Amino acid sequence: MIKHADVVIGLSYGDEGKGKVVNSLLKNESYTHCMRFNGGHNAGHTIHKEDKIFSTHVIPTGYLQNVQPIIGPGCVVSPRLLEEEYEHIATRGFTGNKKIFIDKRVNIISAQHLSEDSNEVSIGTTRRGNGPAYRDKYARKNLRFGSFNTWNNGFFEVVDVYEELHGEKECKVLMEGAQAVGLDIDWGDYPYVTSSHCGVAGAIQNGIPFNKIRNVYGVAKAYDTYVGSKKFETDDPVFEKIREQGMEYGTTTGRPRQVGFLDLDLLQRSAIMNGVTHIVLNKVDILEKVNTWKVVKDKEVLDLKNKTEFTRTISEMLMKNVETLKNIYFSESPKDI
Numbered sequence: 001m002i003k004h005a006d007v008v009i010g011l012s013y014g015d016e017g018k019g020k021v022v023n024s025l026l027k028n029e030s031y032t033h034c035m036r037f038n039g040g041h042n043a044g045h046t047i048h049k050e051d052k053i054f055s056t057h058v059i060p061t062g063y064l065q066n067v068q069p070i071i072g073p074g075c076v077v078s079p080r081l082l083e084e085e086y087e088h089i090a091t092r093g094f095t096g097n098k099k100i101f102i103d104k105r106v107n108i109i110s111a112q113h114l115s116e117d118s119n120e121v122s123i124g125t126t127r128r129g130n131g132p133a134y135r136d137k138y139a140r141k142n143l144r145f146g147s148f149n150t151w152n153n154g155f156f157e158v159v160d161v162y163e164e165l166h167g168e169k170e171c172k173v174l175m176e177g178a179q180a181v182g183l184d185i186d187w188g189d190y191p192y193v194t195s196s197h198c199g200v201a202g203a204i205q206n207g208i209p210f211n212k213i214r215n216v217y218g219v220a221k222a223y224d225t226y227v228g229s230k231k232f233e234t235d236d237p238v239f240e241k242i243r244e245q246g247m248e249y250g251t252t253t254g255r256p257r258q259v260g261f262l263d264l265d266l267l268q269r270s271a272i273m274n275g276v277t278h279i280v281l282n283k284v285d286i287l288e289k290v291n292t293w294k295v296v297k298d299k300e301v302l303d304l305k306n307k308t309e310f311t312r313t314i315s316e317m318l319m320k321n322v323e324t325l326k327n328i329y330f331s332e333s334p335k336d337i
């Protein structure tokens, strides 16, 4: 049975540093399972482990910490890309001691889905077949991992998440989100969104009782970034500097990310709707390097004087308005954690 579940979600448009937060929670708390709950290979988590950097896409970060990894029923997975990712991690010198569990309900991203998405331009997808796979899932004509009796591989195992989490043993689960509330199919800026549910609702849909949720970690950055076809970046030379200093290029596609000032209205809305208990605001050091402390509040750009005023303004606003919030952590770019 589940003792408790903690959830990590993105509050902006992805690439906030969720991988770093998940990795440090896995190290500091005693979880039995780490479950990816939405999306597919569109995600790109950068994990700094000892002296190596790993880019993961669909393999839960728990795999790198030997905490039972599960790919939950809310996800879509290409068997071919999964194998490539496993090999990427193995060639960098890490092989986990736990098999990757894949729920039997996980929908398959087929070669057809990949090729259909491969020349998509209007949304600016990551071209990893997500949209077509979810479309066919909801049209009820897709294949799932459980559609096949045997899988000829040594590193994953098809399971039933219900049996794994709701049996005799006590489970403490870390739910690892991908993308972010600003890209959520319902709550994002439609149609410039992904095809899954990126918030806490997406997590509990994977067989997690809502009242077993303990902490909800909402992750954001000191500035916003977005990748995709809509025009997001405005004319301010500081954005180019932030992109360079912050190395804001896609983990999955290498595309330059568009940069904007931190949208506190979106941040607050995302935090309220998801009952966020802890906010981690990453990469404050990058704003320090470019010496700009601007944020967007009530749809206007607010020019804050310095780091102290920046942290104070954000803390005061969010602690006052987000009832569930217990703590805000202002953090730096990932080093070895």
Ligand code: IMP
Residues within 6 Å of the ligand: 013, 014, 015, 042, 043, 044, 123, 124, 125, 126, 127, 128, 129, 130, 131, 178, 179, 183, 192, 193, 194, 195, 227, 228, 229
């Ligand atoms: P899709 O999820 O590949 O269909 O892409 C839909 C939109 O979500 C595009 O704007 C992508 O750039 C964006 N997106 C999807 N996954 C990520 C991510 O992990 N980080 C940032 N943006 C993402």
Ligand code: MG
Residues within 6 Å of the ligand: 014, 015, 016, 043, 044, 045, 251
């Ligand atoms: Mg990413």
